Amino acid sequence: xxxxxxxxxxxxxxxxxxxxxxxxxxxxxxxxxxxxxxxxxxxxxxxxxxxxxxxxxxxxxxxxxxxxxxxxxxxxxxxxxxxxxxxxxxxxxxxxxxxxxxxxxxxxxxxxxxxxxxxxxxxxxxxxxxxxxxxxxxxxxxxxxxxxxxxxxxxxxxxxxxxxxxxxxxxxxxxxxxxxxxxxxxxxxxxxxxxxxxxxxxxxxxxxxxxxxxxxxxxxxxxxxxxxxxxxxxxxxxxxxxxxxxxxxxxxxxxxxxxxxxxxxxxxxxxxxxxxxxxxxxxxxxxxxxxxxxxxxxxxxxxxxxxxxxxxxxxxxxxxxxxxxxxxxxxxxxxxxxxxxxxxxxxxxxxxxxxxxxxxxxxxxxxxxxxxxxxxxxxxxxxxxxxxxxxxxxxxxxxxxxxxxxxxxxxxxxxxxxxxxxxxxxxxxxxxxxxxxxxxxxxxxxxxxxxxxxxxxxxxxxxxxxxxxxxxxxxxxxxxxxxxxxxxxxxxxxxxxxxxx
Numbered sequence: 041x042x043x044x045x046x047x048x049x050x051x052x053x054x055x056x057x058x059x060x061x062x063x064x065x066x067x068x069x070x071x072x073x074x075x076x077x078x079x080x081x082x083x084x085x086x087x088x089x090x091x092x093x094x095x096x097x098x099x100x101x102x103x104x105x106x107x108x109x110x111x112x113x114x115x116x117x118x119x120x121x122x123x124x125x126x127x128x129x130x131x132x133x134x135x136x137x138x139x140x141x142x143x144x145x146x147x148x149x150x151x152x153x154x155x156x157x158x159x160x161x162x163x164x165x166x167x168x169x170x171x172x173x174x175x176x177x178x179x180x181x182x183x184x185x186x187x188x189x190x191x192x193x194x195x196x197x198x199x200x201x202x203x204x205x206x207x208x209x210x211x212x213x214x215x216x217x218x219x220x221x222x223x224x225x226x227x228x229x230x231x232x233x234x235x236x237x238x239x240x241x242x243x244x245x246x247x248x249x250x251x252x253x254x255x256x257x258x259x260x261x262x263x264x265x266x267x268x269x270x271x272x273x274x275x276x277x278x279x280x281x282x283x284x285x286x287x288x289x290x291x292x293x294x295x296x297x298x299x300x301x302x303x304x305x306x307x308x309x310x311x312x313x314x315x316x317x318x319x320x321x322x323x324x325x326x327x328x329x330x331x332x333x334x335x336x337x338x339x340x341x342x343x344x345x346x347x348x349x350x351x352x353x354x355x356x357x358x359x360x361x362x363x364x365x366x367x368x369x370x371x372x373x374x375x376x377x378x379x380x381x382x383x384x385x386x387x388x389x390x391x392x393x394x395x396x397x398x399x400x401x402x403x404x405x406x407x408x409x410x411x412x413x414x415x416x417x418x419x420x421x422x423x424x425x426x427x428x429x430x431x432x433x434x435x436x437x438x439x440x441x442x443x444x445x446x447x448x449x450x451x452x453x454x455x456x457x458x459x460x461x462x463x464x465x466x467x468x469x470x471x472x473x474x475x476x477x478x479x480x481x482x483x484x485x486x487x488x489x490x491x492x493x494x495x496x497x498x499x500x501x502x503x504x505x506x507x508x509x510x511x512x513x514x515x516x517x518x519x520x521x522x523x524x525x526x527x528x529x530x531x532x533x534x535x536x537x538x539x540x541x
Contacts, residue, residue, distance in 0.1 A: 049138045049141055056096055056097075083118075083119065083129075115133055116132050144179075156202060158209060159243050179221050179222070183222060213240070214236065253362050259366065280323075283347035285349050300316040339366070377462045387470065420432055429464070445466075447464075479508055484496045495534075495538065505537060524538070
């Protein structure tokens with residue numbers, strides 16, 4: 041039926057075609073072997089690509105590209121010689137397959153410029169185009185290799201995908217894509233670079249807030265009406281809740297309008313303690329607002345900030361930010377004395393407990409409602425944390441003073457150190473600490489002829505009357521009683537008088 045072989049394209053002149061066996065072995069002649077009748081010759085081959093040389097087929101001229109022709113077929117004619125100049129001939133079909141070699145680089149087809157909308161993420165409708173003139177599967181199939189920060193290219197199809205947000209981009213993104221044929225892909229050979237330009241098309245996007253949804257704004261209860269300055273890491277930056285609209289002017293850029301609303305408990309702006317500037321998005325404390333009172337029990341407000349662009353009547357897009365206003369306690373309540381006497385304390389005792397003042401503070405947390413007490417007095421001291429009052433020394437004398445008024449001041453332990461003072465009255469309790477003073481004379485007389493029952497008399501002939509005083513001021517401690525320490529068995533007391541017995 042014929043013979044067939046494969047040879048690489050571009051093979052040089054004289055390259056032997058290998059059919060697996062010599063040509064002479066495929067010629068059969070029925071004449072007796074060894075006679076002239078078995079001798080034969082091959083006719084010249086048609087065309088210039090191949091020729092018979094020394095009984096073999098070789099390349100006659102450098103083979104053309106396989107891209108132009110992948111196969112050559114021809115008929116090989118063999119002639120037998122019988123020695124009498126008569127001849128016979130035979131034919132065989134020859135097929136030569138030209139094997140493609142990787143002698144062409146991939147080529148980019150046309151200008152690789154695409155347009156992608158900024159809000160696309162994922163596969164686009166655009167694909168890179170490239171080809172390779174080589175015709176073999178290994179050498180003519182192209183592969184793409186590109187992964188970038190914004191785009192990827194499918195290895196086989198060249199399809200363009202967006203992998204990162206393009207929102208707000210207004211420029212063109214340029215990058216180079218490596219294109220391989222399959223052979224180079226496997227061997228990491230030199231690729232062709234295709235320059236790609238992607239133009240970003242603006243579409244109308246809603247404004248975007250820089251604050252995260254659910255942001256908490258912590259506000260001290262003593263804040264005054266005006267622009268709110270509690271935002272940012274420093275807790276002092278302006279509460280600029282503006283949203284960024286990166287669209288071009290044709291889509292309403294720079295015309296964002298802001299509104300604020302509350303939740304079901306406080307649906308209208310008027311019931312919120314804050315307002316928002318409709319054009320700047322800056323938050324402020326509403327004028328006349330009295331809603332920031334931590335002690336009232338309302339310690340947070342929820343609000344929604346809506347930012348809308350103004351692209352026509354029907355094309356407006358908006359975003360909503362939910363915020364929580366957290367009211368924080370501030371030291372704005374003065375201490376109040378709950379218990380402040382009057383108290384009683386015995387005279388003349390050092391370290392005696394007088395009593396305990398109790399102070400409260402309506403502030404709710406931590407140092408804001410912590411109070412210490414102080415006193416400036418020569419006789420008393422106070423435990424600043426417990427409010428317990430004690431005598432400082434034993435110098436308080438009931439006979440000198442019946443009560444003392446103490447000025448006690450209660451002070452918050454945190455700024456602005458609000459304080460309150462009160463007068464505490466301490467009543468001095470009398471003790472029996474003074475001996476009686478005898479006031480009656482120390483001399484008296486009696487007649488040597490006195491009889492039983494006669495009174496001891498004075499020079500004035502009046503009865504001797506024992507009398508004394510006591511400096512203690514209360515009746516129980518200053519009542520005086522008399523007794524004879526040594527009556528010589530002659531006298532006794534009769535009331536305050538002395539009589540003979």
